[in-house]
Amino acid sequence: MTEQSSNQMWGGRFAAGPDAIMEAINASIGFDRRMAAQDIAGSRAHAAMLAATGVISDSDAEAIREGLLTVLSEIERGEFQFSTALEDIHMNVEARLKEIIGEPAGRLHTGRSRNDQVATDFKLWVRDQLDAAESGLLALIRALFAQAEAGADWVMPGFTHLQTAQPVTWGHHMMAYVEMFGRDLSRVRDARVRMNECPLGAAALAGTSFPIDRHMTARALGFDRPAANSLDAVSDRDFALEFLSVASICAVHLSRFAEELVIWSSAQFRFVTLSDRFSTGSSIMPQKKNPDAAELIRAKVGRIFGANTALMMVMKGLPLAYSKDMQEDKEQVFDAADNWMLALAAMEGMVKDMTANRDSLAAAAGSGFSTATDLADWLVRVLGLPFRDAHHVTGSLVAMAEKKGCDLPDLTLEDMQSVHAGITQDVYSVLGVDNSVNSRQSYGGTAPDQVRAQIARWKEMLE
Numbered sequence: 001m002t003e004q005s006s007n008q009m010w011g012g013r014f015a016a017g018p019d020a021i022m023e024a025i026n027a028s029i030g031f032d033r034r035m036a037a038q039d040i041a042g043s044r045a046h047a048a049m050l051a052a053t054g055v056i057s058d059s060d061a062e063a064i065r066e067g068l069l070t071v072l073s074e075i076e077r078g079e080f081q082f083s084t085a086l087e088d089i090h091m092n093v094e095a096r097l098k099e100i101i102g103e104p105a106g107r108l109h110t111g112r113s114r115n116d117q118v119a120t121d122f123k124l125w126v127r128d129q130l131d132a133a134e135s136g137l138l139a140l141i142r143a144l145f146a147q148a149e150a151g152a153d154w155v156m157p158g159f160t161h162l163q164t165a166q167p168v169t170w171g172h173h174m175m176a177y178v179e180m181f182g183r184d185l186s187r188v189r190d191a192r193v194r195m196n197e198c199p200l201g202a203a204a205l206a207g208t209s210f211p212i213d214r215h216m217t218a219r220a221l222g223f224d225r226p227a228a229n230s231l232d233a234v235s236d237r238d239f240a241l242e243f244l245s246v247a248s249i250c251a252v253h254l255s256r257f258a259e260e261l262v263i264w265s266s267a268q269f270r271f272v273t274l275s276d277r278f279s280t281g282s283s284i285m286p287q288k289k290n291p292d293a294a295e296l297i298r299a300k301v302g303r304i305f306g307a308n309t310a311l312m313m314v315m316k317g318l319p320l321a322y323s324k325d326m327q328e329d330k331e332q333v334f335d336a337a338d339n340w341m342l343a344l345a346a347m348e349g350m351v352k353d354m355t356a357n358r359d360s361l362a363a364a365a366g367s368g369f370s371t372a373t374d375l376a377d378w379l380v381r382v383l384g385l386p387f388r389d390a391h392h393v394t395g396s397l398v399a400m401a402e403k404k405g406c407d408l409p410d411l412t413l414e415d416m417q418s419v420h421a422g423i424t425q426d427v428y429s430v431l432g433v434d435n436s437v438n439s440r441q442s443y444g445g446t447a448p449d450q451v452r453a454q455i456a457r458w459k460e461m462l463e
Contacts, residue, residue, distance in 0.1 A: 023084055023085060024084075026087060026324075027084040027085075027087050027088070028087065028088045028089075028327050028330070029082050029083070029084055029086065029087060029088050029089060029092055030084070031330055031331050031334060032088050032089045032118075032121075032330055033075075033082055033089050033092070034125070034330075034334060035089055035121045035122065035124075035125050035330075036072070036075045036080075036089055036093065037072065037075075038120075038121040038122075038124035038125050038128075039089050039090055039093055039117070039121045040068045040069075040071060040072045040093060041124065041221065042117060042120045042121055042124065042200060042217075042221065043064070043068055043093070043108060043117075044064075044065055044068055045200070045216075045217045045220035045221050046108070046111075046112055046200060046217055047060075047061045047064040047065060047068075047108055048061060048065070048216075048220065049212060049213050049216045049217045049220070050107070050108075050110055050111065050210075050212070052213065052216060053210075053211050053212055053213050053216075054211070055110055055111060055210050055211065055212065056104075056107045056110065059104075060104040060107050063101045063104040064097070064101065064104055064105065064107070064108050066101070067097045067100045067101040067104075067105065068093070068097060070100055071093055071096050071097055071100070074096070080092075080096065083095075088114075088118070089121070090114055090117050090118065090121075091114075094108065094109065110210060111201065111203065111208045111210040111212045112200060112201065112203055112208070113202075113203045113204035113205075113234070115202070115203070115204050115205065115234040115321070115322040116199045116200050116201060116202040116203055116204075116230075116233060116234050117200070119199035119202075119233060119234050119236065120198060120199045120200040120221070122237075122239075122240065122329070122330065122333075123195060123198075123199065123239055124221065126195065126239055126240055126243050126333065126337075127192060127195065127196065127222075129243065129333075129337045129341070130188050130191060130192045130195075130243065130246075131192070132337075132341055133188050133246075133247070133250075133340065133341065133344065134185065134188050134189065134192075136341060136344035136345060136348065137181055137184055137185045137188065137250075137344065138185070138462065139344075139345075139348045140181055140344060140347055140348040140351065141178055141181050141182065141185070141458070141462070143348050143351040143352045144174045144175070144177055144178045144181070144351055145174075145178070145455055145458070145459065146352070147170070147171075147174045147351060147354075147356065148170070148171040148172075148174035148175050148178070148451060148455055149171065149452075149455060150170075150171075150356075151169065151170030151171050151174070151356055151358070152169060152170075152171035152448045152451045152452050152455070153169060153171070153437075153448035153451075154169055154170040154171070154356065154358050154361055154362070155167050155168075155169060155170075155361065155362050155365040155366075155433045155434060155437055156168060156169065156170050156173065156271065156361035156362070156364065156365050157361075157364045157365045157367070157370055158173075158370075158446070162263075164364075164367060164369070164370050165370070165373075166370055166371075166373055166374075166436065167365045167366075167370050167371065167433040167436045167437050167446075168437060168446040169437050169446050169447075169448055169451055170356055170358075170361060171448065171451040171452075171455070172437075172445075172446040172450075172451050175451060175454050175455065175458075177253070177257055178454075178458055180253040180256075180257075181250070181253060182458065183249075184246065184249060184250040184253060187246045187249065187250075188246055191239070191242045191243060191246050193224075194239075194242070195238070195239035195242065195243075196222075196223050196224045196225075197218075197223060197224065197225055197226065197227040197228070197233075198214065198217060198218035198221060198223035198225070198226045198227060199226075199227050199233035199234060199236070200214065200217045200218070200221070200226070201214035201217060201226060202227060202230035202231075202233035202234050203230065204234070204321075204322070205230060205231055205234055205235075205320070205321035205322065206230055206231075207230040214226035231320050231321050232320075234321045234322050235318070235320045235321045235322065237311070237315055237326060237329050240311060240329055240333050241308070241311055241312065241315065243333060243336075243337075244304070244307055244308035244311060244332070244333060244336055245308060247304050247307075247308070247336050247337070247340045248301070248304050248305045248308045250340065250344075251300055251301040251304040251305065251339075251340060251343065252301055252305075254297050254298075254300070254301070254343050254344070254347055255297065255298045255299075255300070255301045257297075257347065258294040258295065258297040258298040258347070259294075259298055261274065261291060261294040261350065261354070262291050262294050262295060262298070265279075265289075265291050265294075269360070269364070270357055270360040271356065271357060271360055271361055271364070272354045272355065272356055272357060273354065273355045273357060274289070274291055274293075274294070274350060274353070274354050275350070275353035275354065275355075276289075277349065277353060278291070278292075278293035278294070278346065278349055278350045278353060279291055279292065279293070293346045293349075293350055294350065296343075296346070297343045297346055297347055300339045300340070300342070300343045303335060303336065303339050304336045304339055304340055307332035307333065307335055307336035308332075308336070310328075310332045311328075311329055311332045311333070314326070314328045314329060314332075315329075362433070365433045366407065366409075366432075366433045367407065369398050369401065369407060369408055370433060370436070371408055371409070371430065371431045371432070371433060371436050372394050372397075372398055372408060373394075374430040374431065374435075374436045374439070375394045375397065375408060375427065375430065375431065376390040376391055376393075376394040377390075377430070378426075378427055378430045379393055379394065379420070379423075382424075382426065382427075383420075383422045383423075393419055393420045396419045397411065397415075397416060397419055400415060400419065408431055409428060409431040409432060413425055413427075
């Protein structure tokens with residue numbers, strides 16, 4: 001495309017195109033070309049509506065439709081020549097359309113502006129990413145189901161402060177992440193509903209005098225309705241901010257899980273074995289198997305949350321309606337979306353492939369006086385001690401076990417009765433880790449029956 005043609009795209013107001021510096025700062029085609037499919041879909045819907053309302057002829061609309069399909073085909077085949085002189089994807093497509101079909105291309109932009117055009121394209125793109133995120137989250141949740149079902153009754157230590165707290169089950173731990181990612185799924189779906197209003201037809205900021213049918217274009221593009229205020233329609237980037245907010249929260253969850261996988265796969269824990277597909281070796285230490293995928297997922301939250309913060313800063317001081325600052329919205333969202341989708345896919349792959357080491361989990365579950373709370377509860381329930389007194393007795397028994405170098409179940413009844421004479425042989429029924437997890441039958445507890453009930457509940461909800 002020639003410099004002369006690019007000058008003409010600016011119209012009669014400008015005698016010459018921008019110089020090199022202005023072209024570099026003003027052009028967005030280097031990144032917004034990713035919205036080519038959405039731009040062409042919006043233009044096709046707009047042209048069909050212009051014909052239906054009598055604004056342009058059916059023959060012009062058909063020429064535009066065929067020409068746009070040709071442009072899309074060229075882009076998909078990698079044959080399209082993008083020009084920075086033409087600034088953005090919208091003007092690149094329109095200029096090429098004019099080369100293909102001639103005069104009818106000039107009628108496509110009737111009743112719209114680049115302001116509502118870019119808002120529509122961007123919404124369509126973000127909506128596609130929300131759909132992709134939903135698919136990724138569902139796949140991850142189903143991978144977690146498989147792990148939870150396999151180890152619904154496998155005991156492992158539960159932690160607070162990364163210190164052994166109480167025994168839980170592997171299935172219960174996996175289902176905790178189902179709850180987390182389930183909330184992310186809910187936020188994705190909720191955000192999609194809220195953003196599904198069509199800006200197209202808002203024009204520059206005030207609407208248009210042409211007899212357009214905005215409900216028709218909204219339906220054609222899969223929106224629930226047209227945006228109700230033309231000023232807001234071209235000014236709004238809440239949908240992008242909400243996308244980044246949802247992505248940021250989900251990235252935090254992914255990072256927390258990744259951190260546990262890094263710890264669990266270490267030689268000191270040996271709770272899980274990650275597959276070779278999601279690990280790497282060391283260049284110098286042949287024994288190493290590094291959880292690189294988990295570590296990279298853990299790092300992604302920085303880029304995603306950084307994008308969220310960056311766009312917040314772009315938008316915070318803008319008056320209505322459109323300002324060129326808003327061109328800075330897309331690179332942040334594109335980068336965050338790429339990294340979010342990659343992190344979701346990598347986590348799903350790791351969860352599907354990883355092997356929980358049941359023996360290591362069980363050995364760790366019984367260490368660190370993990371049934372101390374069960375002992376305190378038994379003293380309250382059976383002997384009627386106030387909980388604070390039971391806490392004190394249990395603490396004394398823990399200190400005794402530490403001194404003897406054993407765990408609570410290894411103390412003799414005589415040892416226990418030396419601290420509190422009322423303790424009976426029945427106390428040993430609550431000191432085993434299996435007995436402990438089986439007793440946690442409260443709703444949402446770690447008992448295997450409760451875990452299986454939660455898996456069934458989630459499967460029913462998702463189906």
